[in-house]
Amino acid sequence: MGRMKKRGMVLLWMGFLTFSLFLGLYGDGQAAPKRGGIIVEAMGTEPTNLDLFKARRQPEFRILHLIMEPLVVINPRLKIEPLLANSWKSSANGKSWTVTLKKGIKFHDGEPFDAAAVKFSLEKHMKSSQGGRLKMIDTVEAKDDQTVVIHLKQPYPELLNVLASFECSMVSPKAVNEAKNDWGSKVIVGTGPMKFKEWRSGERVVLVRNPEYKHGPSFVSNKGPSYVDEWHFRFLVEPATLIAELTSGDVDLSSYVTERDVNAVKENPKTSVILAKSTSPIYLAMDVKKKPFDDIKIREAVCHAIDAEAVRKAAMSGVAAPLYTPLAPTVMGYWPGPEEVAKPLVKYDPGKAKQMLEEAGWKDSGKGYREKEGQPLEVIFFAFNIARYRRMAEVATPMLQAAGFKVDLKILEPGDLYERVLKGEHHLLSTGLVTSQGIAMDDLILMFHSASIGSINQWCLYEKPEMDKLLDGARYDLDAKKRNEALKRAQELAARDLPVVPIANALEIFGYKKSLGGVENYIKHPWCFDQLNAYRALELYKQ
Amino acid sequence: MLKYALRRLLVLIPVLFLVTILISSLIYFSPGDPVRVMLGLRAQEEAVVTIRAELGLDKPYYIRYLNWLGNAVRGNLGRSLQRNEKVMDLIRERLPATLEMTFFAVLIALIVAIPIGIISATRADTFIDNILSFFSLFWVSMPGFWIAIVAVLLLSMHWGIFPISGRGGPLWTAKGLHYLALPGLILGIRQVAIISRLIRVSMLEILNEDYIRTARSKGLAEWKVVCKHALRNAMIPTVTIFGVQLPELMSLGVIIETVFAWPGTGRMLVDAVLKRDYTLVQGIVLVYALLVIIMSLIIDLVYGYIDPRIKRE
Numbered sequence: 001m002g003r004m005k006k007r008g009m010v011l012l013w014m015g016f017l018t019f020s021l022f023l024g025l026y027g028d029g030q031a032a033p034k035r036g037g038i039i040v041e042a043m044g045t046e047p048t049n050l051d052l053f054k055a056r057r058q059p060e061f062r063i064l065h066l067i068m069e070p071l072v073v074i075n076p077r078l079k080i081e082p083l084l085a086n087s088w089k090s091s092a093n094g095k096s097w098t099v100t101l102k103k104g105i106k107f108h109d110g111e112p113f114d115a116a117a118v119k120f121s122l123e124k125h126m127k128s129s130q131g132g133r134l135k136m137i138d139t140v141e142a143k144d145d146q147t148v149v150i151h152l153k154q155p156y157p158e159l160l161n162v163l164a165s166f167e168c169s170m171v172s173p174k175a176v177n178e179a180k181n182d183w184g185s186k187v188i189v190g191t192g193p194m195k196f197k198e199w200r201s202g203e204r205v206v207l208v209r210n211p212e213y214k215h216g217p218s219f220v221s222n223k224g225p226s227y228v229d230e231w232h233f234r235f236l237v238e239p240a241t242l243i244a245e246l247t248s249g250d251v252d253l254s255s256y257v258t259e260r261d262v263n264a265v266k267e268n269p270k271t272s273v274i275l276a277k278s279t280s281p282i283y284l285a286m287d288v289k290k291k292p293f294d295d296i297k298i299r300e301a302v303c304h305a306i307d308a309e310a311v312r313k314a315a316m317s318g319v320a321a322p323l324y325t326p327l328a329p330t331v332m333g334y335w336p337g338p339e340e341v342a343k344p345l346v347k348y349d350p351g352k353a354k355q356m357l358e359e360a361g362w363k364d365s366g367k368g369y370r371e372k373e374g375q376p377l378e379v380i381f382f383a384f385n386i387a388r389y390r391r392m393a394e395v396a397t398p399m400l401q402a403a404g405f406k407v408d409l410k411i412l413e414p415g416d417l418y419e420r421v422l423k424g425e426h427h428l429l430s431t432g433l434v435t436s437q438g439i440a441m442d443d444l445i446l447m448f449h450s451a452s453i454g455s456i457n458q459w460c461l462y463e464k465p466e467m468d469k470l471l472d473g474a475r476y477d478l479d480a481k482k483r484n485e486a487l488k489r490a491q492e493l494a495a496r497d498l499p500v501v502p503i504a505n506a507l508e509i510f511g512y513k514k515s516l517g518g519v520e521n522y523i524k525h526p527w528c529f530d531q532l533n534a535y536r537a538l539e540l541y542k543q
Numbered sequence: 544m545l546k547y548a549l550r551r552l553l554v555l556i557p558v559l560f561l562v563t564i565l566i567s568s569l570i571y572f573s574p575g576d577p578v579r580v581m582l583g584l585r586a587q588e589e590a591v592v593t594i595r596a597e598l599g600l601d602k603p604y605y606i607r608y609l610n611w612l613g614n615a616v617r618g619n620l621g622r623s624l625q626r627n628e629k630v631m632d633l634i635r636e637r638l639p640a641t642l643e644m645t646f647f648a649v650l651i652a653l654i655v656a657i658p659i660g661i662i663s664a665t666r667a668d669t670f671i672d673n674i675l676s677f678f679s680l681f682w683v684s685m686p687g688f689w690i691a692i693v694a695v696l697l698l699s700m701h702w703g704i705f706p707i708s709g710r711g712g713p714l715w716t717a718k719g720l721h722y723l724a725l726p727g728l729i730l731g732i733r734q735v736a737i738i739s740r741l742i743r744v745s746m747l748e749i750l751n752e753d754y755i756r757t758a759r760s761k762g763l764a765e766w767k768v769v770c771k772h773a774l775r776n777a778m779i780p781t782v783t784i785f786g787v788q789l790p791e792l793m794s795l796g797v798i799i800e801t802v803f804a805w806p807g808t809g810r811m812l813v814d815a816v817l818k819r820d821y822t823l824v825q826g827i828v829l830v831y832a833l834l835v836i837i838m839s840l841i842i843d844l845v846y847g848y849i850d851p852r853i854k855r856e
Binding site (some may be wrong): 046048049051128181185186192200201202203235236237238241242244245246248250312413414415416418419420455 | 557573574575576577579622625626627628631636637641692695696699700704706707708709710800801802803804805806807810814817818820850
């Protein structure tokens with residue numbers, strides 16, 4: 001019996017060892033993430049300031065995303081999920097929302113994250129320059145430490161989508177009040193996976209791990225704390241220097257790789273690149289209130305005159321996806337139906353462009369452009385002095401001229417351009433919606449609701465009661481089906497009315513060193529390179 | 544000498560005043576709204592108006608300038624419109640990097656250019672002189688931007704001798720010097736070309752002078768004739784041109800700072816102009832004007848040292 005027992009144990013151990021070997025050969029082969037080290041991320045420009053209540057540019061977002069968090073988050077299925085809030089409930093009439101907060105979360109300065117902090121943060125956001133997003137909120141009540149009641153001016157069923165946006169992130173009231181003028185430059189406090197350490201002007205921003213962070217959302221594999229000790233943001237304005245540091249230097253990743261440099265990063269043995277559709281549409285916006293673009297036939301003629309594929313090749317080195325409507329297909333609430341309506345309207349067909357202009361009475365004057373009743377078919381074409389938009393305008397101009405437009409192209413600095421556009425000096429603008437929140441309704445409101453006229457994103461000065469009604473229905477109707485239907489109709493109208501010449505769905509270009517681990521987990525969320533890039537701090541590590 | 548220096552410093556005041564009026568007029572009247580640039584594309588119109596008022600940007604130009612001037616005289620250059628940090632603090636943080644790079648470039652220029660100029664002059668029209676002339680013309684003709692990128696490709700990426708970009712620390716540390724070497728060299732190399740050519744031309748003229756012939760006939764060693772007698776006189780026009788080149792060095796530094804991600808004031812100035820950060824632009828330009836004037840004064844004092852006749856006059 002003893003001998004049999006011994007033999008049985010030997011067989012058991014052999015079986016165990018064989019199984020382990022099997023796992024080693026056929027398992028996923030991934031080493032456990034290594035803790036420690038510094039990740040260096042390169043940015044193509046230095047942030048202006050890191051004040052959450054003022055800053056609205058990409059460089060600021062990329063840094064602040066790792067430091068601050070909103071109450072809720074949008075998951076990879078584009079549904080709302082808890083983050084700092086635990087649960088929420090709307091009242092029957094839709095005019096108030098009760099939000100219960102998670103317990104035990106602290107700000108980086110040690111202050112508790114509680115209802116008072118939520119009230120302070122939301123009220124500060126409402127008063128800020130970007131407070132327009134929260135104008136549906138009337139008051140915010142801290143019922144107790146863990147409960148906030150948000151009272152609305154009118155029912156707003158999509159409130160959680162707004163609260164999920166990064167601009168509604170939570171801040172420590174104590175830190176803001178004590179920092180005064182240093183807030184946003186020397187003092188930046190949130191609840192995120194990384195804490196602000198220092199900002200060496202012209203050189204880098206340094207963040208350090210938040211060891212208390214353990215509340216990462218459900219879709220991340222590491223709920224916290226982050227694997228790395230520090231995260232450095234270096235400012236490398238010259239693209240050649242950025243690529244040099246990524247391929248041969250100390251930079252581990254960058255979202256500022258230009259389209260022209262994609263192949264250089266791809267072909268380098270030490271680096272790799274991921275291209276992902278962003279939520280940003282790139283287009284030529286037409287001022288639909290101004291002649292000749294107040295005529296939809298002329299707008300359609302412009303669409304037929306422009307070869308969007310050629311513009312993408314020239315201006316973005318072909319590193320861009322096609323676009324047929326004013327919305328990027330990756331946004332929450334996007335309906336593909338309008339694409340079929342839009343495709344024949346925006347198809348490159350220079351012969352049809354000329355025919356439509358002829359039929360509209362614009363005849364060839366023999367001077368190189370068309371005229372109607374002695375007036376030239378003149379277009380004042382503005383473009384930002386930013387490589388992509390400038391190049392788009394430069395490539396589109398001869399296409400328009402070939403159709404018979406007299407084009408006056410002006411390349412302007414952003415400050416100058418904003419001023420002139422607000423004054424309505426343009427007919428056509430080479431631009432895009434780079435501040436997309438990833439939500440179809442919000443993007444359409446920004447671009448086409450009459451209430452947005454006067455703000456920069458209403459490049460087209462589009463004003464149509466039918467569109468306003470549809471967009472108001474999409475945001476205020478308590479019936480989800482009706483909201484959805486209104487949103488679909490609004491997308492269809494935007495596609496049919498041709499206020500823009502769709503050029504491209506911009507691609508996010510993520511260049512990284514192959515020695516960086518966790519990339520496969522990081523890229524699971526479709527928004528991981530823009531609105532949801534915060535979780536790179538949790539997933540990525542140095543191998 | 545002291546009286547002379549004090550007189551020159553007094554000239555500083557009206558010059559600085561004129562510079563600040565010129566720069567502030569240029570930036571105030573150029574198109575573009577700094578508040579729009581700061582707040583971005585989705586800012587509400589009311590917020591833009593409020594912040595414009597808070598920053599005093601709704602006041603007439605002359606009131607804004609006089610307010611700024613009144614504070615500047617007391618050493619307060621205001622706050623950056625974009626960063627909301629004190630302009631003096633920002634300049635204090637970034638200026639050492641620019642001065643380090645400029646100083647290093649000047650040192651390279653002098654250490655390398657003087658021997659090259661002497662060799663070219665004493666071996667005029669020989670093979671060595673032709674080679675040195677070719678390289679001088681090459682470095683003068685090539686755009687600094689191109690030289691910088693090629694240097695990074697070869698010396699940093701390919702051969703790994705120098706880091707690609709960034710600042711490693713103060714100049715007196717080994718790491719700081721290692722990071723400074725390449726940008727400083729690129730900035731200085733054009734000066735090497737210019738100054739070496741100048742020394743060559745001056746030396747050629749001086750080496751034919753009677754007193755040089757006298758020095759040689761007295762039996763002095765050739766190196767003493769060249770370095771002690773001829774070079775000193777050749778330095779007078781060289782110092783003049785060098786003084787003129789110094790402001791150009793600082794402006795060329797902007798390109799070098801951009802390519803090498805060097806955290807100096809040059810790049811900060813360009814950013815501030817593009818973002819219409821009026822107070823920061825005025826502050827940096829004021830400091831630059833002050834530096835140029837002080838450098839001119841130093842050049843004048845160096846004249847006096849090189850040529851005692853000038854000191855006596």
